[in-house]
Amino acid sequence: MGQLSFDDAREVAEFNRQRKEWATPLLSADVTLVTLEEDVPKVLLIKRGKGLFRGKWSLPGALVRSELDSTTADTALRALAGKAHVRAPYVEQLRCFSGASRDPRGWSASDAFICLLPRGALDLKKSENGDEPHLVDFETAMGMPLCFDHSEMLSYGIDRLRSKVNYSSLPAYLLPEKFTLPELQRVYESILGSKLDKPTFRKKILDSELLVPLEGEMRQGPNRPAQIYQLRSREDVQVFRSNLLGASFK
Amino acid sequence: MGQLSFDDAREVAEFNRQRKEWATPLLSADVTLVTLEEDVPKVLLIKRGKGLFRGKWSLPGALVRSELDSTTADTALRALAGKAHVRAPYVEQLRCFSGASRDPRGWSASDAFICLLPRGALDLKKSENGDEPHLVDFETAMGMPLCFDHSEMLSYGIDRLRSKVNYSSLPAYLLPEKFTLPELQRVYESILGSKLDKPTFRKKILDSELLVPLEGEMRQGPNRPAQIYQLRSREDVQVFRSNLLGASFK
C-alpha cells in the first residue's frame, strides 16, 4: 500500500483516538471440516467444553486475534490446531456470515471456511479446554441443533462440496496423497450418493490431466492390481471442462 | 437461537465486561458495482472526498454500523445510497478480505460484494462529503491504483462475473426490466468479449425458461420487430444446465 501521506497519517491517528469508545463488531472464523471415514463423508463437530454454550454442539471456530492471525484463514487453521495435522490442507472460504443476532455477545461476523482432509491427518482427542471433537455423517449433523448459525454454515458448506464434486478434482483431497481411480470414484459416489459410470468417470478424469500415474506403482489386492495416481498439483483445485453428471447440475 | 441459559448469560456479560479493553478488528463492506454504458460494461469507482485517502480512487464502501445495518449486505447497500436507486438490485457476496495490513487504521476485514444494475438506476452526482462517483471500463479500472486491496476485490469481482456469464442469467440484471433477446445477447457478448452464435444462444436461453415473453409487446425499429421478454423471477439468478460457450470454460 506504500507510505501514508501526512494527512492520511493524521486521519488514522484521529480515527484510532475515537475508536476505543465504539462497540465494534466481533470477528471470527468457523470451519466445516470434511473427511472420509470408511467411505462415508463426515464433518467435524465440537461438543463445547468450558465457556459459552458449554455442552452444546458447534463447528470448530475461533475469534480473530490480531496478534496471532494475519488473515481469517489463519484464524480458521488455528481453530483446528491440535485436531488436524497436515502440510497443505485444502481450505476454501465459503462466505461471511454476519448480523446482530447470530451471537448473543453482540453484532458479529464470521468468515466460514471449508476444509478437506484425509482421515489420517486428524487427531480427535479431547482438548485441554474440554472441547470434544466428533466425526458425524452429513445427515445426522444437519439434523443436530448447532450453536450460532452453524447449521446454516454447515449446509452451505455441504452444498458447495456437492456442487464442486460435479466439475472439479476437489474430492481427491479427502484421500491420501496416492490413490487409484476406483478409490477416487468411490469418493465421488459417496459424496453424490449415486453411482457413476466407470468408463465415463475414467475418461473425464484422465482427459483432464489432473492426475499423474506413478510409473510402476500398483495397488495390490486379491485381484487385478490398480494403477496408483496422485494429483498433478496439490496447490489448486482443477476444474473440468464439463460436468461429471450431465443432468445432475440443475 | 432461543433463550440463553443462566450460565450462558453470565458468560456473555463477563465477555462484554472485558471487551472494551480489546482492540477488535474493523469491519466493512465494499461493492463492485457493474453497469452497462452504451453496450460497454463499466464499474463504479469513487474519487474520495474528505477523510482518509482524499483524492485517491476506491470502490464504494462503508464501515459496518451496528445500529444501522442488520448484516454486511445492508452495509454494502448503504455504501451505495444516493448513487443507486432500485427496488431489487442483484447483490451477491464475493468473499471476505481480511488482514493486518490492508487498512492503515489496523487489522480489518471487509466483506466484498458485487452488484449489477441497469444504467438507469444510477445517479452519479457528487455527494455532500465530496466523493465523486465515476463509471470506468474494466480494462482502465484494473489498471488504476486503488486504495486498500480494492484492486484485488475488483479483479475478483470481474472474474466472478465473467465466469457466471457462461452458465447463468446474471447479465440480464444489467438491462432494464424489459428487453429483447438480441439485446440480451449483446450484453453477454460485451462481457465475454466474443461473438455468440445466435440460434445456439436463443435455444439455450429459451430452453432454460428463465424468460417469459410479454404477449404482444414488441420492440419497434427500422426492421422486423423483436419480441420483448422479462426475467421470470428477479429474485434469484438461474443456472443453465451447461455452458453457453462449450470450450470457453477452461
Place this chain on the structure above:
DNA sequence: TAAATAGTGTCTGTAAGACAGTATACT
C-alpha cells in the same frame, strides 16, 4: 479354473456449433 476387480471398445442418443434460409418490419 474360478472369482474379483481393473480397465477398454463400441454403439446410441442428445445437444452444441455452423450456416443457410425464411419472416417482417421500415424506407
Place this chain on the structure above:
DNA sequence: AGTATACTGTCTTACAGACACTATTTA
C-alpha cells in the same frame, strides 16, 4: 422492391451414458 434485422431449420460433429467386453491378479 430493397434493406436490415428477427427468427428458424438442418446438417455435422462431439461427447456423455450404457453396456458388453478384455485383462490381470489371487485363491
